[in-house]
Amino acid sequence: MAVLLVEDLHKSYGPVQAVRGVSFTVAAGEVFGLLGPNGAGKTTTVETVIGLLRRDRGKVVLFGLDPEKDPLSIKSRIGVQLQTVHLFPRLTVLETLRLFGSFYPKSRSPEELLALLGLTDKARSPVEKLSGGQLRRLSVALALVGDGEALFLDEPTSGLDPQSRRGLWEVIERLRGEGKTVFLTTHYLDEAERLCDRVAIMDEGRIIALGKPKDLIAEHFREKALEIPLAGLDDVAFFGDLPGVVRVQRDEDVVTLYTQDLAQTFLALSRLSEVRGVSLRNMVVREATLEDVFLHLTGRRIRD
Amino acid sequence: MRVFWFFLMAHSKNTFRDRMTLFWFFGFPVLFVFLFGLIFGNAGGSWDVRLGVVEDARLSFVLSVFGNVKGVELSRGPKEGELEALRRGQRDVVVVFEEGNIVFLAPPQGVEKARFLSGVLRGVLLEKELERHGLLPPVDVTVRTLAFPRFRQIEYFLPGVLAMALMQVGLFGSLDFVELREKKVTRYLAALPVQRSVLLLSEVTMRVGIALLQTVVILASGWAFFQIRYVGALLPLLSWVLLGSATFVSLGYLLTSFAKTVESASGLVQMVQFPMMFLSGIFFPPEMMPQSLRFVVRLFPLSYLGDALRYVTVGIPTQFDLGVDFFVLFAWLLGSFLLAIRFFRWE
Structure with a gap:
């Protein structure tokens, strides 16, 4: 059953078309990721879906209701974390969680949430004394405090150190285990690949690919990727003539070869290295990732 | 109702944990009373x-x-x-x-x-x-x-300080809301299952609570430092304090609805409050002002609040008559309340 249905969603800010015709559904219990670079329209999509922004055109159905028309009954069933959150600066973390808990018919224990997000030792700190990463984790805790059935997390891991990021991944895994529906946005491809049941890749206000991460990769790449660091080589077209290579992607001083036949390509490369003086010392072989999918579809890397 | 209490507690903690706010709302008026009293106020000091x-x-x-x-x-x-x-x-x-x-x-x-x-x-x-x-x-x-008492300077001055303090809480207090709006907290609240008006209502309630507390603190400081005797009854005093603070709270929200940031809101408030502080006769009688400036006294709501407070606290005869004080203040309250609603913005 679909918790969320979005059809042909449009939203503009004056002359800027932030979202231009986006459609997708999110099923109950699913972790759904909206993936894309900054400015792709992810936040606008989230804010329109939860009724914080009015859409220009299209259809949004959340729990069978239109979030623009029936906000209060919807709002008590969802948890929302947004990008810019500033709270009462001199209220402590615990007090803030209690305040937000009072908005919902049932709420999770603040202490449990603090432990879950690694904020227990900050419980009595005023919010204004928190670091950026701690604020971000508090904002996630606030999204969870109402124990909503569906959670909307906008860039939950942005600005976090690697350890906190992993911690948050565990939190999301746990929410999945509890049967929650999670809708998150991210510009980290590894995160989307690892956490999400399905992802929608968004660029310039449109969804350019949608599906399970594995399927997306398989659809666009049956090949393995070979990354070779290059210095001072201008023409890389000759790599395309190597056996097995189906595509060559130049990205600053790294060239990526996508090959259907790793052994053949290897062999040819080692011969080439003698002839052309190409150094294979730091070569990396890897499976194709969502990053490759994005690069393939847009010609750009996601964090450019 | 539960959410209201949570908000009220949150606002109060947020305010009372800020030392600067505490100083401006409580320390400053008391200091004012004390210093002014030392300089001008104490009777019996001279035999002239x-x-x-x-x-x-x-x-x-x-x-x-x-x-x-x-x-x-x-x-x-x-x-x-x-x-x-x-x-x-x-x-x-x-x-x-x-x-x-x-x-x-x-x-x-x-x-x-x-x-x-x-x-x-x-x-x-x-x-x-x-x-x-x-x-x-x-x-x-x-x-x-003779039966009528002669008033000391401090007795004229102290109700003026009270009026000033009520004005400050009303006008400067609304900056908190501008901050919440500027930092998009009020926008964020729209995504939560809570009526945003509860936030506003709790804030106004706290503001009025502070006004009452100020009244106690300022009157007590006058009694402690200068043995001022208060002649008015509690109920009229309470009514005037509430009317005054409601007027300035409305005026504060009205002014700050025209500002995007805390800085610009603060500038706007100061532009209004400084002339009012010095030209509404709350610190010295209008007779001491040049003739050409005396008409402005009649424009400011603070003049009428000060006039009424002087009467209901220490019994100084009114300058405008209590009825006029009430009418003008109430007109200001109604006007700024309606305009504040008209120009109010959550985001």
Whole structure:
């Protein structure tokens, strides 16, 4: 059953078309990721879906209701974390969680949430004394405090150190285990690949690919990727003539070869290295990732 | 209701944990009372006498007697004018001629000065008469205490400080909301299952609570430092404090709805509050202002709040009449309340 249905969603800010015709559904219990670079329209999509922004055109159905028309009954069933959150600066973390808990018919224990997000030792700190990463984790805790059935997390891991990021991944895994529906946005491809049941890749206000991460990769790449660091080589077209290579992607001083036949390509490369003086010392072989999918579809890397 | 209490607690904690806010809302007015009182206020500190002599040919010799006495400041005028000056505390003692008597009129705290002056006069007269005829003077000298009190400067000033404090909480307090709006907290609240009006309502409630607390603190400081005695009843005082703070809270929200950031809102508020503070006669009587500026006193709501508060706390006669005070303040309240609603913005 679909918790969320979005059809042909449009939203503009004056002359800027932030979202231009986006459609997708999110099923109950699913972790759904909206993936894309900054400015792709992810936040606008989230804010329109939860009724914080009015859409220009299209259809949004959340729990069978239109979030623009029936906000209060919807709002008590969802948890929302947004990008810019500033709270009462001199209220402590615990007090803030209690305040937000009072908005919902049932709420999770603040202490449990603090432990879950690694904020227990900050419980009595005023919010204004928190670091950026701690604020971000508090904002996630606030999204969870109402124990909503569906959670909307906008860039939950942005600005976090690697350890906190992993911690948050565990939190999301746990929410999945509890049967929650999670809708998150991210510009980290590894995160989307690892956490999400399905992802929608968004660029310039449109969804350019949608599906399970594995399927997306398989659809666009049956090949393995070979990354070779290059210095001072201008023409890389000759790599395309190597056996097995189906595509060559130049990205600053790294060239990526996508090959259907790793052994053949290897062999040819080692011969080439003698002839052309190409150094294979730091070569990396890897499976194709969502990053490759994005690069393939847009010609750009996601964090450019 | 539960959410309201949570919000009210959140606002209160957020406010009372800010030392600067505490200073401006409580410390500053008390400091003001204390310093002003030290400089101008405490009666009985000086033995200079301001003596008013009613224009009457039979009293001209009084002028010649006291003309050279050190520490006596003489003024002369028609009877009504001098009595009015005495009532306003601009004279300590007034001399009149009544039914064959020279009478020294003084409020209770001026009695000693009046006795002193009458003693001097009696002595001088006796001496003069003895010199001339060896006879007693045809006029007697009596001292009569008047019922109306003379007010000390501090008693005029303290209700003004209270009015100022109420204005500050109303006007500057609304900056908190601008901050929440600027930092998009109010926008964020739209995504939560809570009526945003509860946020506003709890904030206004806290503001009025602070106003009441200020009233207690300021009146208590006047009593503790300068032994001010309050004559008004509690209910009228409470009503005026509530009316005043409601007026300035509305005015504060109205002003800050035109500002995007805390900085610009703060500038806007200061532009309004500074002229009002100094030109509404809350710290000194409008008679001390140049004639050309006196009309502005009648424009500001603070003038009327100060006027009413002076009456209901220490009993200083009103300048405009209580009815006028109420009418003008209420008009300001209604006007700024309606306009504040009209121009209100959540985001």
